[in-house]
Amino acid sequence: MSVRVRRIYDPPESDDGLxxxxxxxxxxxxxxxAARIDEWPKGLTPSSELRTWYHGGGSYEEFRSRYEAELDAPQAAELLDGLRKSAREGRVTLLTASKKPEQSHATVLAGLLED
Known part of the structure; x- marks a missing residue:
């Protein structure tokens, strides 16, 4: 299983996979x-409320916990399972505009996909 996180502003690479x-x-x-995206599953993204809370000064640890709880919702869980299947079949590159991808929801997703 191969999952990585990159900034959407970085140029696409030949080994990005999905x-x-x-x-x-x-x-x-x-x-x-220019983005060359294959999928845009909005149902996997943090809610607007959670995103606003986090960018307003919330801790990353609490954000992670709240976001994982949001991903337990049926629609998000189904999308996550589909992405997990894709990751088993080849590389998946999660793209985000976050300036700090290592402290973003993309990193939380990557961790859940590799579990």
Whole structure:
């Protein structure tokens, strides 16, 4: 299983495999054709309320816990299972506009996909 997290603003690489945008909002200043995404499962993204809370000064540990709870919802769980299946079949690159991908929901997703 091969999952990695990259910034959407980085140029696509030949070994990215399935490119999945995991942000709810389209990244600013990026043309859709330049992004070369394969999937955009908005149901896997943090809720607007959680995202606002986190960017308002919430801790990453609490964010992770709340986000994992959101991913237990039926629609999100189904999407997560589908992405997990894709990761078993080849590389999946999770794309985010976050300036700190290592402290973002994309990293939480990557960890859940590798479990």
């Amino acid at each position: 490119r999945v945008l995991v942000d709810r909002l389209w990244p600013r200043g990026l043309a859709k054709d």
